[in-house]
Amino acid sequence: MEAVILLRFVFLAVLFAHFLLPPCSWAVSLTFDDVLARAVEHSPDLAIAKYDVAAKREAVNERAYDYVPTVELRSYAEQYKDLTQGAAAVNSVGDVVYSSNSQAQVSHYVTAQLTLWDFGVRGKRGI
Structure with missing residues (x-):
């Protein structure tokens, strides 16, 4: 008897959901x-x-x-300063030994490079 009551309740719930609730708004046709x-x-x-x-x-x-082709520009500057003001013949800072006079040096380099012939190296690499 209880199964019949439960079955009727489920049937009424399904009918309520089907006819009285609005259709699902999240359903999308693709x-x-x-x-x-x-x-x-x-x-x-x-x-x-x-x-x-x-x-x-x-x-x-x-x-x-x-x-x-590549072009490279380098600049290098260095300066040695006599820290003893001429009192010592040689200055030592760590492992570096400097002469006793002050001096400055500035160098600039420009290098241009273009490979004209590579003896087939690029072909072997699959380039």
Whole structure:
């Protein structure tokens, strides 16, 4: 008898939910294009492939630097100061020994480089 009462209660609850409650507003109909776009957007395999393509492009750009001429500019300045004001013949600071006179030196270097012939090295590396 209790099972029949329970069954009637469940039946009435289902009827109430079906006819009196509004339809679910969160249900969305999707087209095949929507499903495909979401699959492409959330696919880890495609994300990995995109990063692989970006890495390969960067490797090609890096290899192209072997064909580009380079110019290098360096500047170097140093100054030795006699700390003893001529009282000692040699000054020592740690492991470095300086002469007893003060001096200054400034150097500038410009280097240009272009590989004209590499004896097939780039071809062997697959560049």
